[in-house]
Amino acid sequence: MKKLDFLRKLKQEGKLKLVEPSEEVKQAYLQKSSSFIDSAKLLLKNKKLEEAISLAY
Numbered sequence: 001m002k003k004l005d006f007l008r009k010l011k012q013e014g015k016l017k018l019v020e021p022s023e024e025v026k027q028a029y030l031q032k033s034s035s036f037i038d039s040a041k042l043l044l045k046n047k048k049l050e051e052a053i054s055l056a057y
Contacts, residue, residue: 040052040053
C-alpha cells in the first residue's frame with residue numbers, strides 16, 4: 001500500500017503524469033521480442049528447454 005501512496009503523492013505534486021505511447025518504443029519492443037522468440041525456438045530445437053523458457057518470458 002505504501003507504493004500506491006507514494007505514487008499518488010507524486011501525481012498530486014505534478015511529478016507524475018500519463019503520456020501518449022511512443023511508436024518508437026513499441027517498435028523496439030516488437031523487434032526485441034521477435035528476436036527473443038527466434039532464439040528460444042533455436043534453443044528448444046537443440047534440447048535447451050530451460051534456456052528457451054527464460055527467453056520466451
